[in-house]
Amino acid sequence: MFAFKLVNVGVAKRTFSSSATVANGVKVAVLGAAGGIGQPLSLLLKHNKSISHLSLYDIVNTPGVAADISHINTASKVTGYVRENDGLKLALTDSDVIVIPAGVPRKPGMTRDDLFNTNAGIVKELAVAAAEFAPKAIMTVISNPVNSTVPIISEVYKKYNIYDPRRILGITTLDVVRASRFVSELKGTDPSNEKVTVVGGHSGVTIIPLLSQTGHTFTDEELKTLTHRIQFGGDEVVKAKAGTGSATLSMAYAASCFVDSLLRAMVKGEKGIIEPSYVKSNLFNSDNIEYFASNVELSAEGVGKVHPLGKLSAYEKDLLAAALPELKKNIAKGAEFVANSKD
Numbered sequence: 001m002f003a004f005k006l007v008n009v010g011v012a013k014r015t016f017s018s019s020a021t022v023a024n025g026v027k028v029a030v031l032g033a034a035g036g037i038g039q040p041l042s043l044l045l046k047h048n049k050s051i052s053h054l055s056l057y058d059i060v061n062t063p064g065v066a067a068d069i070s071h072i073n074t075a076s077k078v079t080g081y082v083r084e085n086d087g088l089k090l091a092l093t094d095s096d097v098i099v100i101p102a103g104v105p106r107k108p109g110m111t112r113d114d115l116f117n118t119n120a121g122i123v124k125e126l127a128v129a130a131a132e133f134a135p136k137a138i139m140t141v142i143s144n145p146v147n148s149t150v151p152i153i154s155e156v157y158k159k160y161n162i163y164d165p166r167r168i169l170g171i172t173t174l175d176v177v178r179a180s181r182f183v184s185e186l187k188g189t190d191p192s193n194e195k196v197t198v199v200g201g202h203s204g205v206t207i208i209p210l211l212s213q214t215g216h217t218f219t220d221e222e223l224k225t226l227t228h229r230i231q232f233g234g235d236e237v238v239k240a241k242a243g244t245g246s247a248t249l250s251m252a253y254a255a256s257c258f259v260d261s262l263l264r265a266m267v268k269g270e271k272g273i274i275e276p277s278y279v280k281s282n283l284f285n286s287d288n289i290e291y292f293a294s295n296v297e298l299s300a301e302g303v304g305k306v307h308p309l310g311k312l313s314a315y316e317k318d319l320l321a322a323a324l325p326e327l328k329k330n331i332a333k334g335a336e337f338v339a340n341s342k343d
C-alpha cells in the first residue's frame with residue numbers, strides 16, 4: 001500500500017512565534033487513527049479551528065479514513081499514511097502535537113495491565129519514531145495501560161536525549177468526564193457544570209475521584225458506590241460491548257476536549273487551562289512514585305504547573321494508600337520494558 005496524501009484547499013500557513021507558541025495553526029498527528037477511538041477522535045479534531053493539518057497514521061485503513069474526513073468543510077488539511085513508503089516519518093515530521101490511541105483494547109475479564117505485552121511494543125515503536133521525526137512535539141497518550149505507557153515514552157525519550165517531562169502527558173480526561181456525569185446523575189445537576197477532580201492513575205484502584213471537593217455531600221453508601229463506578233467505569237463499557245472492545249466514543253470525546261484545552265494553552269496562550277493528566281510529578285517523590293495524575297495547568301510546553309491534590313477526606317486518603325503501590329508497580333514495569341529492550 002502507498003503512503004497516501006490528501007490536500008484540502010484553503011489551509012492556513014503554519015508559522016511560529018519566537019517564543020515557540022504556535023501562532024497560526026498546528027499540525028496534530030493521530031497514531032492509531034483508523035481504530036475505534038482514532039476515527040471518531042479524528043472526526044472531532046477536524047472541527048478544531050486551531051488545527052491546520054491533521055495527520056492520520058495507522059498500520060491499516062488510514063487512506064480511507066483520511067479521504068472520508070478530508071471532505072468535511074473545515075479549513076484544515078488532512079493527510080493519511082500507512083507504514084509503507086516512510087508513512088510514519090511523513091505523518092510525524094513537523095507535528096506540534098501527537099496523540100496515540102494505537103493498541104489493542106480490553107475484552108471482558110481483562111485488566112488494563114493485561115494489554116501491556118501487546119501495547120508496550122506498539123507505544124515504544126511510535127515513541128522511537130516520534131523521537132526521531134518530531135522530537136519537539138507535545139506527546140499525549142491514550143493507549144493502555146496509561147500508567148505504564150507514559151513511563152515507556154519517557155524512557156525512550158531519555159535514550160534519545162530529548163526527554164522533557166513537560167512534553168509527555170497521559171490522557172485521563174475520560175475519568176473526569178465519567179465522574180462528572182455519574183455525580184450529576186445522582187444529584188440531578190447539569191453534568192457540564194460538574195467538575196470532579198480525579199487523580200492517581202488510569203486503572204481500577206489507581207483512579208481516585210476527589211468527591212469531597214465537589215461541593216456536594218454524599219452518604220457513606222453513595223460515596224462507596226460512586227467511587228467504585230468511577231474506578232471501574234471502563235469495565236462497564238467493556239462488559240456491555242461483550243468482546244468487541246472498550247470505550248471508544250466517550251474516549252474520543254474526552255481526548256478531543258483534552259487536545260482542545262492543550263491547543264488553547266499552546267496556540268492562544270490562554271492561562272489557567274486545567275486538565276487532570278498523568279504526568280511526571282513531584283507530589284509523591286517521598287514514595288518514589290515518578291508519575292501521578294492530578295490537575296495540570298497546561299502551557300505552550302505542555303505541562304505548565306502540576307497542582308497539589310488539596311485537602312483529602314479520610315476516605316480519599318485510604319484510596320490513595322491503596323493506589324500508590326499499584327501505581328509504583330505499573331511505572332516500574334514500563335521503565336523496565338525499555339531498559340530491557342535490546343534496541
Ligand SMILES: NC(=O)C1=CN([C@@H]2O[C@H](COP(=O)(O)OP(=O)(O)OC[C@H]3O[C@@H](n4cnc5c(N)ncnc54)[C@H](O)[C@@H]3O)[C@@H](O)[C@H]2O)C=CC1
Binds near residue numbers: 057059142171172
Ligand atoms: N486512556 C483512556 O482513558 C482510554 C484508553 N483506551 C485504550 O486505547 C487503545 C485503543 O483502543 P481502540 O481504539 O478501542 O482500539 P482499536 O483496536 O479499535 O484501534 C487501535 C488501532 O491501533 C492500530 N495499531 C495497532 N498497532 C499499531 C501500530 N504499531 N502503529 C499504529 N497503529 C497501530 C490498529 O490498526 C487499530 O486501528 C487501547 O489500548 C485502549 O485500552 C481506551 C479507552 C480509554
Ligand SMILES: O=C([O-])CC(=O)C(=O)O
Binds near residue numbers: 237
Ligand atoms: O476500560 C478500558 O479498557 C478502556 C479505558 O481505559 C476506559 O474506558 O477507561
